[in-house]
Amino acid sequence: MPELPEVETIVRELRPLVVGRTIRDVWFDWPNQIKHPAPADFAARARDREIMAVERRGKWVIMSLGPQDAPYGEPAPAVLAIQVKMTGQLDVIPLGMPRDGHVHAVLALDDGNELRMRDTRKFGRLAVYSPSEAERVLGALGPEPLAEAFTVAEFRHLLRRRKARLKPLLMDQAFLAGVGNIYADEALWRARLHPLRSANGLRADQESALYRALRDVLSEAIEHRGSSVDDYRAPGGIGQMQHRLNVYGRTGKPCPRCGRPTRRMVIGARSSHFCSWCQRLPARERTPQAQALLARAE
DNA sequence: CATTACCTGCAA
């Protein structure tokens, strides 16, 4: 399930394969995956544009497209934005290679290759935006946790304005861009914080620990090309970070730090994994709702 | 703020 490190890996591996190429044709067979503009207009908006750059913003793959050079094309640049969500895979391979039934979008490039998205569950989305539309959509995202400009002081400030539980808050893309279920659980484990803790109830040293934990785990995951737990695969193959996860998907297994069992509980309709000992919830934060959730933990 | 729809594959 691609989060920041997985999308970063996809972007790095895609970049040398598509930058400088021009999109010559567009095909798709599942219009629901076209987020913008209307599916009927999508191909015309994307066609005959050069891919100038490939970047990541949160969990989005962002391709800057040059102006259309076709006779009646738009003289303005555009942005191709792709969300791979749960099961999307991007590949650049020779045009016309056999497709299985899960390839639902293909961009033909001018070098005889195609950029294809394979997506079993069809949650992935493709959009072509004008630069100002892209700015609006991406502007709704929170800060990039690995950006140099993202300091512990800023993180502290953001945490103190929110009373929400840490787990759903870390996954809120408007709060912080790019963190999903895996790395939220892993960062909380590293920082020894219970997922139900309130953001504005942390001590200063705990705020710093969480900042460091987030940056460390995301950087380490990028070094290992992401976690291939289900369908995630970058253009260069699967990642290796799944072997280095300490709590995610390890329900019942011993905590690598203290040996006590890893527990799993449902918070905001998503599973959370945490150490029953290292990440205790202070008595002060054991509200009736928290107690009820904890009672249902495995 | 919490829940549901979107989807399919696969485990129970």
Add this chain to the structure above:
DNA sequence: TTGCAGGTAATG
């Protein structure tokens, strides 16, 4: 055959 997995948009 049911239900769960989960990122995000949409809805209550």
